[in-house]
Amino acid sequence: MTMPDYEVEAAHYDSTRGGEPRARAAASAVERLLPPGPVLDVAVGTGIVAAAMTRQVIGVDLSLSMLGHATQRLPGRVAQADARRLPARSSSVSAVTAIWLLHLMPDSEAVLREVARVLRPGGVFVCTVDKRAAHRLAEGNIAMPGARDERARVESLGARYGLSVCGEGSFVGHGQDFEPVFPLLALTKG
Structure with missing residues (x-):
């Protein structure tokens, strides 16, 4: 799988991926899993999901166009x-999100290691898992194991860095073909 060129994709990213309805569904589901307070959103993209949250979000992304x-x-x-070198002190952040990121990373372990570094004890990391599988299942195809964001892999890597499962949720990819359910x-x- 090749990573999209987000410098090019930014101009039409939201309109081709469900726009505001998908962003509101994602934000609502993510917030239910977070503790109160501000959030560091890793791979904030266009900021559409972060802007739909009801709390302060600080976003980072590698793409200048996004x-x-x-x-x-x-603003x-x-x-x-x-995402592998976050601009935050160790053990300084209470909540981190990464929506639609891990499936793109050639090394999702580096992201989990870095998230574990910046999270304070008791802090929470919320991420999407099984993204490609969600699309395949919505289209009626079987899931493909071994993805970089496969839930079992994320759990295992998280445990390696002191992170344990504390919740789960999902949201519908409104406005997308077959409206996949993203875990x-x-x-x-x-």
Whole structure:
């Protein structure tokens, strides 16, 4: 699987991926799994999901084009950063989200290690898992095991860095073909 060129994709990203209805569904489901307080959103993209949240969100993304859109939605609360090297002190963040990221990473372990580093004890990480499987199942195809964001893999990698499952949820990909149901996994730092 090749990673999309988000410098090009940014211009039409939201309109081709469910827009506001999908963003509101994602934000609502994610917030149910988070503790109160601000959130660090890793791979904030255009900021559409973060802007739909009812709490303060600070977003980071590697793509300057995606951040150009996020800046409009989250003025003063976005920065360019790599998910594998977050601009936060160790044990300083109470909540981190990564929606539609791990399936793209050639090394999702590096992201989980970095999230575990910045989370404070008792902090929560919420991420999507099994993204490609959700699309395949919605289309009537069988799931493909071994994905970088496969739930069992994320749980295992999380455990390696002191993160344990504390919740799960899902949301419908409104506005997308077949309206896939995207699973969410919440992990807490012990």
